[in-house]
Amino acid sequence: MPELPEVEHVKRGIEPLVLNQRIEEVEFSNAVINGKEIGKDTIIKQIDLPMFKLYSEGYKITRVERRSKYILFHIETNDDQRVLVSHLGMSGGFFVVDTLDDIIVPNYKKHWHVNFKLSNGKQLIYSDIRRFGEIKNVADLSAHSSFSDMAPEPFDENAFAHFKHQLETKTYHKKPIKQVILDHKVIAGCGNIYACEALFNAKINPERSADSLNDDEQKRVFDEVVKVLRLGIENGGTSISSYRHADGKTGQMQNYLQVYKKKVCPVCGGPIQTKVIAGRNTHYCPQCQK
8 A cells, every 4th residue: 555655756746747737627437437326436435426527627736735645636716625635545546647548557557547637738647456545526624534633744843742642642552553653643644564664673563552662662663653754755665566656667665675574684684573463464573673
């Protein structure tokens, strides 16, 4: 699943090509159309397709931002403002091309689902191989419940104070620290790969309960999450399975991973263990992480 660094790179690839462009037409794939006909919200969520077109076509894209793992397209006309809220799910991706045939990854070309045709002649295409992603068209973010209790961006100056406060609440006391840092109410945008890497770098066992961490360990965990997310951004995200940039190219962060899907610890040479924590495969070194 694309995590914060991957989504940030998709956003950066999209932004210069779509900013201040008007959405002339929105086209949907047969899978989206057929899904709606049988009562399934395939990709386009909580709004029917004619209304989605009504509240998108003729609107100008005035801002593109990333919030946690979401991409937000702020759109407006002379008398209305709305937000397209997109989550990439497991295998979603945006591509800005002249034609559909210009998408260089065959699976993404085949599995396109929403095509925003822009006033500069470009096409902003959302593709999703597994169809777990979503796009919502909302009047404002208050209509999207995920944003009401989301933690600050991990790079914000108040993010650590928020993290520390959350760890001290009863909700998280007995939960494994791995599970806690995956919760977007605690840290925004940290997914499974980066959580494994951060805990390895912090030398903290992922099964430890949140209330077992002292102040120094809490700070280490938070700082390492921020560091590994920054490293992920610097290296274009992690392309282990299907993730691609907006131009179809892969990220390079997979070349810098130390523990995720590894067999041998790069520090002590011992075996990396794998355990399911909160439903996610967790990779760690039992010798180095205490």
